[in-house]
Amino acid sequence: MSSPTSIADRLPSSVRTEIEAHLRQAPQREAAISDVLRLLQQALGYIDDDTLLYAAQQTGMPPVKVEELCSFYPLVLRRPAGRHLLRICDSVSCHLAGADSLLRQAEEISGVTLGQVAKEGSYSILPHVCLGLCDRAPAALVDGHAVGGFDGDALVALLASWEHR
Amino acid sequence: MTAHFYLDGREIPFQPGQNVLEALLAMGRDRDVPYFCYHPALGSLGACRQCAVKLYPHDDKHPPRVMMACLLPASAGLQLVTAESDVRREHAAISELLMRNHPHDCPICDEGGQCHLQDMTVRAGHRLRHYENAKRTFRSQQLGPLIRQEMNRCITCYRCVRFYQDIAGGEDFGVFGSRDRVFFGRLHDGPLESPFAGNLAEVCPTGVFTDKVYHASYLRPWDLETAASICPHCNLGCNTAPGAARGRLRRVRQRHHPDINPYFLCDRGRYGFRHVVHRRRPWRHRLRSREIERDEALDRLTDLLRQGETGFLGSPRADVQDNLAWLALADAYGAPFAAFSDPWQEALAREILALPQAPSLRQLGEAERILILGQALEISPSLRLPVQAALRRGAQLTLASVLPTALDRYGELRRLRPDGYVDAAGDWCRALPSGKRGVILASADALGPAGVHVLRRLQEDLPPGTGVVVAHRAPNLGGAAFFATDGQSQRLREAIRVGRCRHLLALAADPLGEDGDAPFWRQRSSALRISLLDCLPTTTLEAAELQLPMAAVAEREGVFLNYEGRFQAFARVYRPAQYHPHWDPSRSTFPLPAGGMREELALWEPRDLAEALAQRGGRLESFHQRLEFYRHYLCPELPGPGDPGSFIPDALRARFRIGIVPVPHSGTGRWWLSAFHWYGDEAQARFAGELQSLAPVAGVRLAPGQTQAQAMLLTSRDGQTRRYPIVEVAGMAADVLALPPSDLSDLGYHPGERIDALEESAP
Numbered sequence: 001m002s003s004p005t006s007i008a009d010r011l012p013s014s015v016r017t018e019i020e021a022h023l024r025q026a027p028q029r030e031a032a033i034s035d036v037l038r039l040l041q042q043a044l045g046y047i048d049d050d051t052l053l054y055a056a057q058q059t060g061m062p063p064v065k066v067e068e069l070c071s072f073y074p075l076v077l078r079r080p081a082g083r084h085l086l087r088i089c090d091s092v093s094c095h096l097a098g099a100d101s102l103l104r105q106a107e108e109i110s111g112v113t114l115g116q117v118a119k120e121g122s123y124s125i126l127p128h129v130c131l132g133l134c135d136r137a138p139a140a141l142v143d144g145h146a147v148g149g150f151d152g153d154a155l156v157a158l159l160a161s162w163e164h165r
Numbered sequence: 166m167t168a169h170f171y172l173d174g175r176e177i178p179f180q181p182g183q184n185v186l187e188a189l190l191a192m193g194r195d196r197d198v199p200y201f202c203y204h205p206a207l208g209s210l211g212a213c214r215q216c217a218v219k220l221y222p223h224d225d226k227h228p229p230r231v232m233m234a235c236l237l238p239a240s241a242g243l244q245l246v247t248a249e250s251d252v253r254r255e256h257a258a259i260s261e262l263l264m265r266n267h268p269h270d271c272p273i274c275d276e277g278g279q280c281h282l283q284d285m286t287v288r289a290g291h292r293l294r295h296y297e298n299a300k301r302t303f304r305s306q307q308l309g310p311l312i313r314q315e316m317n318r319c320i321t322c323y324r325c326v327r328f329y330q331d332i333a334g335g336e337d338f339g340v341f342g343s344r345d346r347v348f349f350g351r352l353h354d355g356p357l358e359s360p361f362a363g364n365l366a367e368v369c370p371t372g373v374f375t376d377k378v379y380h381a382s383y384l385r386p387w388d389l390e391t392a393a394s395i396c397p398h399c400n401l402g403c404n405t406a407p408g409a410a411r412g413r414l415r416r417v418r419q420r421h422h423p424d425i426n427p428y429f430l431c432d433r434g435r436y437g438f439r440h441v442v443h444r445r446r447p448w449r450h451r452l453r454s455r456e457i458e459r460d461e462a463l464d465r466l467t468d469l470l471r472q473g474e475t476g477f478l479g480s481p482r483a484d485v486q487d488n489l490a491w492l493a494l495a496d497a498y499g500a501p502f503a504a505f506s507d508p509w510q511e512a513l514a515r516e517i518l519a520l521p522q523a524p525s526l527r528q529l530g531e532a533e534r535i536l537i538l539g540q541a542l543e544i545s546p547s548l549r550l551p552v553q554a555a556l557r558r559g560a561q562l563t564l565a566s567v568l569p570t571a572l573d574r575y576g577e578l579r580r581l582r583p584d585g586y587v588d589a590a591g592d593w594c595r596a597l598p599s600g601k602r603g604v605i606l607a608s609a610d611a612l613g614p615a616g617v618h619v620l621r622r623l624q625e626d627l628p629p630g631t632g633v634v635v636a637h638r639a640p641n642l643g644g645a646a647f648f649a650t651d652g653q654s655q656r657l658r659e660a661i662r663v664g665r666c667r668h669l670l671a672l673a674a675d676p677l678g679e680d681g682d683a684p685f686w687r688q689r690s691s692a693l694r695i696s697l698l699d700c701l702p703t704t705t706l707e708a709a710e711l712q713l714p715m716a717a718v719a720e721r722e723g724v725f726l727n728y729e730g731r732f733q734a735f736a737r738v739y740r741p742a743q744y745h746p747h748w749d750p751s752r753s754t755f756p757l758p759a760g761g762m763r764e765e766l767a768l769w770e771p772r773d774l775a776e777a778l779a780q781r782g783g784r785l786e787s788f789h790q791r792l793e794f795y796r797h798y799l800c801p802e803l804p805g806p807g808d809p810g811s812f813i814p815d816a817l818r819a820r821f822r823i824g825i826v827p828v829p830h831s832g833t834g835r836w837w838l839s840a841f842h843w844y845g846d847e848a849q850a851r852f853a854g855e856l857q858s859l860a861p862v863a864g865v866r867l868a869p870g871q872t873q874a875q876a877m878l879l880t881s882r883d884g885q886t887r888r889y890p891i892v893e894v895a896g897m898a899a900d901v902l903a904l905p906p907s908d909l910s911d912l913g914y915h916p917g918e919r920i921d922a923l924e925e926s927a928p
């Protein structure tokens with residue numbers, strides 16, 4: 001079991017320096033929390049409980065406050081994810097445009113429920129709140145890139161290409 | 166002339182600054198507009214969307230529109246309507262949405278009978294459910310012994326988290342997730358850490374958070390008897406409404422007092438009442454542990470009193486009139502009386518009473534500069550709420566203490582040894598900018614009589630409006646000192662020392678335990694017979710020759726004098742009864758029609774016992790004379806239960822100044838002694854099981870790295886050795902040992918004194 005101190009050991013020194021810079025520049029240390037979480041997630045893949053405590057310690061926030069943010073923002077991962085990440089919007093417009101069946105189809109292809117790592121670490125699929133692409137529903141984030149008109153065929157093709165790498 | 170607006174054609178008066186909903190609730194009109202997220206202490210949020218009203222603008226530019234009453238400032242002439250179909254539809258539709266995931270478990274929900282959700286759903290007119298899909302469900306958390314969680318009942322009004330974080334400053338409870346998976350709870354299962362956690366049961370308008378202690382003996386609230394009571398667990402005197410039924414006390418809720426506790430209670434005040442059912446509570450008269458009849462006990466006592474060797478001991482735990490009755494009875498017998506068994510405590514109480522009237526908690530919330538000396542917020546927990554309110558308004562906080570405190574991150578810290586308090590107070594007072602409202606919150610035992618004395622002198626030079634609040638755990642500290650004359654504790658002890666007193670008739674006191682100086686009493690216990698009237702199974706009760714069962718606060722009536730010098734009366738809520746599962750013809754002639762056999766327990770109200778003793782001894786007349794004389798002289802007018810209370814006149818306060826100004830004398834020794842308080846620790850609350858299950862580990866507290874030892878051996882003033890495991894506290898002042906007040910009393914030391922210790926190393 002690691003501890004907040006060993007998190008610091010696991011971080012590359014460049015990341016540590018960057019985190020410290022954000023903390024210094026912020027008007028209050030708390031204000032740097034989203035940058036701290038982003039950098040930690042980039043470096044470690046996701047925010048586990050120890051990383052969360054480390055972020056709390058660095059910013060001087062109570063751990064509960066950090067978890068409030070992590071659980072509110074769907075871009076923050078609190079569980080391990082696959083090498084690729086597909087986020088499918090399931091808010092109103094996309095829901096009307098068939099997001100529901102898209103998500104069910106995704107579960108079928110991947111063989112795991114949403115949020116689990118599929119195909120020996122190849123990818124993970126997550127539902128997501130409105131991406132602001134309502135006019136091009138159904139919409140998705142493919143490894144961070146916004147895609148509109150993301151239909152069943154696009155899904156099949158994408159997951160097939162991810163599985164082979 | 167007050168301003169008005171109109172709701173459905175009715176004139177509604179309002180105060181400037183109020184919103185529409187607030188004005189309606191202030192009038193007691195809590196059914197005109199349904200609402201959830203608004204709470205008078207938490208303000209408006211606009212989260213639930215339930216409080217819709219339709220506004221008809223006075224111009225023709227804007228069409229009528231539906232708005233949230235809790236976000237709409239009240240203004241004169243405003244025309245509002247709820248009786249139109251679009252508003253009704255809105256009310257019913259929001260209610261239906263809020264009920265979409267709500268389980269239909271009302272029959273087993275403890276909120277039933279006091280459920281805001283039920284009331285509002287009916288008021289809002291939601292009748293028919295349209296949604297047919299599965300309900301969202303959560304796994305609820307185990308939150309410790311005080312509060313139950315059933316998260317599926319949540320309607321996302323955010324009241325709980327706003328209370329817990331914003332009002333009470335709690336850091337272990339929050340709101341997680343988004344959309345329809347919003348969860349209110351802790352990071353992991355585990356007891357809630359805030360001393361105000363119990364309030365969740367009152368602020369939550371649904372059955373998500375309910376009172377777990379009440380649950381164990383639950384009856385619907387409409388089956389409970391209640392009466393105006395006062396919390397007996399510290400000297401703030403928060404107003405309470407205990408609820409009892411069928412001879413059993415089942416819960417304590419807060420009762421509104423605008424200047425003390427408008428909405429909340431601390432957990433000591435809410436759960437401390439469980440001492441009344443402690444399994445070792447004395448219910449019957451006992452002579453050397455043999456049960457005897459009341460008459461036999463009275464005869465014995467009368468004989469003892471006639472012998473003329475009795476001393477009377479009152480207590481700051483008993484109320485004003487009970488102490489007075491003890492004093493009057495002592496007078497009638499020409500016997501010595503003291504309200505305190507420890508002269509240090511007596512001097513402390515008198516010094517506190519001699520201070521000018523302290524600011525109310527409402528005024529404390531308006532302070533601009535606050536100094537906290539010692540663990541005042543652990544001693545009288547509800548002080549914290551106005552301090553947090555003042556901090557939200559931008560007050561500057563200074564914390565001077567031996568131990569770290571919960572507010573350390575909000576203020577300027579001054580870590581000090583017990584001898585540093587007076588200097589810290591002096592520095593703060595000198596630095597207080599003129600025109601700023603400043604308040605000092607001091608822990609009584611951190612300062613001691615000498616420190617409080619200095620504080621009074623300091624305050625004389627400060628601008629008016631600067632107040633001093635001294636926190637103490639006894640509910641009637643001032644009331645006990647009220648009838649005390651200077652030095653009477655010392656005189657009583659002298660009478661015992663020289664053998665003039667061989668019998669002590671004690672009232673709710675624990676001289677052999679935690680009252681301040683156990684060694685003195687231990688050394689005399691073989692020559693001194695003790696008769697004790699109490700409701701707690703204390704050390705002294707164990708040692709007493711004669712035990713007399715006393716009614717607890719909710720079981721009797723009386724008057725406490727709180728920290729401000731405010732008399733507040735409490736009424737009897739219930740008479741305790743015992744259940745016998747089977748009918749026993751020797752106890753009563755006929756079983757109760759239902760529920761086995763209930764036997765009301767005969768417990769003494771101290772006044773009645775004093776009167777009975779005066780009568781048997783043929784001194785009734787002089788007893789009544791003394792009683793009347795003191796009452797008229799000192800408190801001619803006492804308030805009744807439910808009254809806001811009345812103050813002792815400032816002119817009277819000078820009377821309590823003590824003759825010999827105490828000088829701090831710390832003695833010698835490697836270590837300084839300090840008290841360690843936690844919010845659940847108080848003489849009565851100590852016997853409340855659920856609360857005590859949260860107590861921090863026992864031991865002696867000291868700064869890390871001061872010793873390699875595992876435990877400390879300390880020697881009491883009467884030569885007894887006690888062993889305390891070491892608990893290191895990061896951030897604590899060096900060279901200090903902190904012990905719970907009961908341990909200090911057991912050793913016969915007061916905070917601020919010095920002591921040597923033997924260190925016990927690992928084997």
Ligand code: SF4
Nearest residue numbers: 319320322323325369
């Ligand atoms: S738990 Fe209760 S107070 Fe908290 S948001 Fe839900 S309904 Fe409101």
Ligand code: SF4
Nearest residue numbers: 396399403431434547
């Ligand atoms: S602060 Fe004191 S008086 Fe108020 S509820 Fe708590 S223990 Fe009782």
Ligand code: FES
Nearest residue numbers: 089094130131133
């Ligand atoms: S609802 Fe899917 S992008 Fe807005």
Ligand code: FES
Nearest residue numbers: 211213214216235
């Ligand atoms: S009470 Fe007005 S929106 Fe909730």
